[in-house]
Amino acid sequence: MIRLFTALEIPDEAAEKLARLQQGLEGARWIERGDLHITLRFIGDVAENIASDIDAALAEIPVAPFEVELEGVGEFGGARPNALWAGVRMSEPLRVLQGRHESAMRRVGLKPETRKFHPHVTVARLGRAAPEDVGRYIAANNLFAAPRFTVGRFTLFSARGGTGGGPYVAERRYPEDEWPENLRDGDG
Structure with missing residues (x-):
């Protein structure tokens, strides 16, 4: 079994801005900079043969470059x-891309995602943070914004089981990076 999800990667400039958010909240477990991403579709634990079908379905999704804007902070969990x-x-381009991911996963035979798509970048897990401290943190950082960036591809990631998932491994990018033929199979 392998745990998978699709996401947009965060470029360095935006990741640097996000990293500046990662302080000032006791009990927060900050997400490593290299693991910051925007989830498009959580796939979950699947058998290796299903992972191959997922890869094939994702390879068919067209991606036209579009801009992404990060703004504000919030929490999940109430x-x-x-x-x-x-x-x-x-x-609209983000909504369309996410919808294509959902449709592709349904064609593979996965159950529909029941949660409404709420695009975000998780910056911390809050297992031990006090709710009142979280509220103060959000109030102090609610004007957060990062420079717009352009995305032109998405990534299939694997994650270890359990809570929090990271570190994440980029299994494949779509459209696939162009590599010299002799490097594709790892023999170069």
Whole structure:
């Protein structure tokens, strides 16, 4: 079994801005800079043969470059916050791309995602953070914004089982990076 999800990677300039958010909240478990991403579709634990079908379905999804904007902060969990996030401004290209991911996963035979798509970048897990401290943190950082960036591809990631997932491994990028033929099979 392998745990998979699809996401947009965060470029260095935006990741640097996000990293500056990662302080000032006791009990927060900050996400490593290299693991910051915008989830498009959580796939979950699947058998290796299903992973091959997923890869084939994802390879068919067209991606036209579009801009992404990060703004604001918030939490998931309500009265018992469990994750702190930076918001991602919804755009039509982002909505379309996420919808294509959902459709592709249904064609592979996965169950539909039941949660509404809420684009975000998780910046911390909050297992031990006090709810009142989380509220103060959000109030102090609610004007967060990062420079717009352009995305032109998405990534299939694997994650270890359990809570928090990271470190994440980029299994494949779509469209696939162009590599010299002799390096594709790892023999160069």
